Amino acid sequence: MDHLTPQGDARTAKRSERMAAMLFTAAALASVGFAVSCLTIPADTWIFVFPLGVVKAIDFALGTTLGITLSCLGAGARRWARVRMSRPATRPHSKPRTHDGCPEPLRGYDQPVGPAFRERA
16 A cells, blocks of 8 residues: 555555455356266266255256356455555646635636637738
8 A cells, every 4th residue: 555545544445455356266166066066967967955956967067156256256356456546546636726625716818728719922
């Protein structure tokens, strides 16, 4: 983090970055599991899953690994975005401000500006 970030915020941001990295790693491992289950599980194998009953093993494996992959990707992207956007990017005001915070009115623009008002030589 930078020198303007308090120490507690730096620890929290680092922990949040580690969590996002863990979620992206879990998504990568689940996608590898998706590919492995697609290649290794025979299409005619049936298994019993308690709340669902008897289901095809390949459908259950592919659905579970794909669900884990997409969930971890979404949660990791959200966590990463919150870390990156925790402090809004601000720039210093380029125009001088009046006492009430409004920009000062522009002065010295008596002459028209732009290609339509350019003098022809």
